[in-house]
Amino acid sequence: MFVLSNFRFSIASICIAFFFFIDSGITSVKSDTIEVTASLVLGTDKEKKSGKKVSGSIRKRLSKVFKWNNYYKLSDKKFSIPDNKTKSTVLSKKASIKVSNRKEGKISVSLFSEGKMLIQKSQNLRSGSYMVLAGESAGDSAWFIVISKSN
Amino acid sequence: MKENEIELKIQALVDGELTKFEAGKLRDRIKNDIRLQILHERLMQMKDLISKHEMPRVLPESSAFYWSKIAQEIEVGGSAAQSSAQSLGMKWVFRRLAPVLGVACVALLITLQGPNLPDLGIVLDHNHELLTDEIDVMTFNSADDSMSVVWIDYSMDIQKDYMELWLD
Numbered sequence: 001m002f003v004l005s006n007f008r009f010s011i012a013s014i015c016i017a018f019f020f021f022i023d024s025g026i027t028s029v030k031s032d033t034i035e036v037t038a039s040l041v042l043g044t045d046k047e048k049k050s051g052k053k054v055s056g057s058i059r060k061r062l063s064k065v066f067k068w069n070n071y072y073k074l075s076d077k078k079f080s081i082p083d084n085k086t087k088s089t090v091l092s093k094k095a096s097i098k099v100s101n102r103k104e105g106k107i108s109v110s111l112f113s114e115g116k117m118l119i120q121k122s123q124n125l126r127s128g129s130y131m132v133l134a135g136e137s138a139g140d141s142a143w144f145i146v147i148s149k150s151n
Numbered sequence: 152m153k154e155n156e157i158e159l160k161i162q163a164l165v166d167g168e169l170t171k172f173e174a175g176k177l178r179d180r181i182k183n184d185i186r187l188q189i190l191h192e193r194l195m196q197m198k199d200l201i202s203k204h205e206m207p208r209v210l211p212e213s214s215a216f217y218w219s220k221i222a223q224e225i226e227v228g229g230s231a232a233q234s235s236a237q238s239l240g241m242k243w244v245f246r247r248l249a250p251v252l253g254v255a256c257v258a259l260l261i262t263l264q265g266p267n268l269p270d271l272g273i274v275l276d277h278n279h280e281l282l283t284d285e286i287d288v289m290t291f292n293s294a295d296d297s298m299s300v301v302w303i304d305y306s307m308d309i310q311k312d313y314m315e316l317w318l319d
Binding site: 040042060061064065074092094095111113118119121123126128129130131132133134135136137138141143 | 286288291293296297298299300301302303304305306307308309310
């Protein structure tokens with residue numbers, strides 16, 4: 001009887017070990033390379049005929065919160081970041097960002113201007129979600145850095 | 152030599168348990184000591200009396216019967232010891248595995264409950280660190296629009312910056 005119960009006990013421990021093996025595999029897949037898009041956007045009421053407008057989804061979201069009617073994309077950077085790595089990109093002469101791929105879908109974004117870090121923000125960013133860093137710009141306009149994840 | 156030891160030696164001499172050399176040595180000593188002579192004499196008398204007047208005792212069973220019983224007992228004792236050793240081993244394994252299994256079960260439970268947490272998207276688990284004290288920051292989260300906004304009180308003429316970047 002004792003041998004039988006011990007046998008069941010062993011089977012249970014093997015099953016649990018197997019589960020953890022599978023689970024660790026899933027976790028490692030989750031924390032793979034991510035594709036990040038960072039856009040520098042200008043929010044203004046002025047019309048710029050030559051300006052490239054942002055996508056409908058970004059415009060809709062920004063115009064819901066901010067007063068400006070037009071949102072123009074000045075630069076658009078796409079880059080992939082392996083697990084636990086950091087990549088930097090220059091968006092304008094004075095604005096650059098550093099994006100780190102943290103574990104379990106978390107990213108960390110640092111904004112630099114004129115050689116100093118202004119802010120560092122970390123959050124879980126899912127595909128289809130946006131992280132926006134924003135501030136004032138010249139002539140009643142605003143700058144936006146819109147960060148999204150493709151995978 | 153202590154008195155008790157001498158008495159024991161004399162007893163051994165009477166029982167014929169000493170070697171020839173030891174017996175000769177002890178006899179020499181007894182010859183020179185009257186007290187030891189008396190003791191030796193008494194013990195010899197005692198031995199003589201016992202050998203002559205001891206009641207004969209008859210065993211109810213033959214000696215072979217007792218030997219077989221002893222052999223059986225040894226056999227049973229051996230197997231019992233073996234089984235108790237096995238059960239001790241099992242207990243040891245159980246004691247070692249029980250806490251590990253407990254921890255594994257708790258971890259399993261937590262992992263299984265993970266996907267059932269309400270999916271709050273970007274609102275959950277976000278933080279920011281401001282590295283310049285003079286700058287004010289305002290954070291806004293919109294779960295409906297899947298968007299988090301950090302408004303930084305920092306002015307940048309991005310049109311000019313952007314143009315300069317490409318002119319450089």
